[in-house]
Amino acid sequence: MAELADIANATIRQEIAEYLDRPVEIERNIALFARTRPLMQEIAVAVIEGDQVACDRLTRQALEEGVHALEIMDDGLIGGMGIVGIKFRENFIFVPEVLACARSMKAGMAHIEPILSAAGVEPVGTVVMGTVKGDLHDIGKNLCIMMLRGAGFSVIDLGVDTAPDQFIAAVEEHGAPLLGMSALLTTTMPNMGRTIEAFIDAGLRDDVKIMVGGAPVTQEFADDMGADGYGKDALACVALAKQLLGVAA
């Protein structure tokens, strides 16, 4: 049986020793990282530390060295994210750190996507996501994006304070069949309705499905503003995105 000392990377050893408490998880992570290449451990550390630049560089390096993309996912990106999940569950880190880790993972996945494409594995669908005009809240939207990307969607993130014409431009530019809008304030929620009306004015409403979400949003509001669907949280967002695009769950 592998032991902690068998793991080459000191940061991984420290993470396991300091943050993991459940014997089954300690054993599983020691077994995983004790057999992985040092470079995979470095990628896992980049994910754990939310270091996008390092994750980008190390994933590219690994692919150039001929490491299989699935090995990078298993031993580096997912391996690191597994520890992130445990640290979050045990309240050692919080939502901002988790989102930074997810962005690092995405930076690594960006190098794997061309390989997927070459192998005929296309994204589940393309989604444009943004928080509406006048609203600077982004946590809910970012959790949705994390989930959508994890489920294999290609996501165009427009960030916060997004005007209707920015949503329209992004949907047109990327040929996205799906748009997701978020609002956290009752005062900005009507801007979802304004954006939907802007799509009608632009003659694009029939070309794109529109889903809405955010703390004050309800199914009733979604119906009022003419959205195609409402997701109450990030899990529902993925299910709704699949449903609206006719993708098997």
Next chain:
Amino acid sequence: MTKIDKTAYQARLDRITELFAGMVAKADEVSRHRCPYRDRADQCTAAFRCRNQRPPAVTGDPALCGHDGRFDYRPAWETDPSAYARAKHKIGRVKADAARRRRTPPGTEE
């Protein structure tokens, strides 16, 4: 370039989804007592002003979160039902204005 088997890749996506789903559920749970913009160092990561923000110990650092952790962050909006009524009215007006505008031939607006 290494090839990827679609089924094997889907298995990884399923694993990532499982991991993320647990995190989202945890985020929902934590948001009952801790602002989701508050990081592990108790710094506020929000890009907007909040009444709970406190000056940082070192000038130039992000503001600190001064919240006492005693409210449920998620339904904070529900404390003002009239805000919902105003939003509903506004959404109705947005739709009505748009419909009226579309009925009005260009160049004949008042």
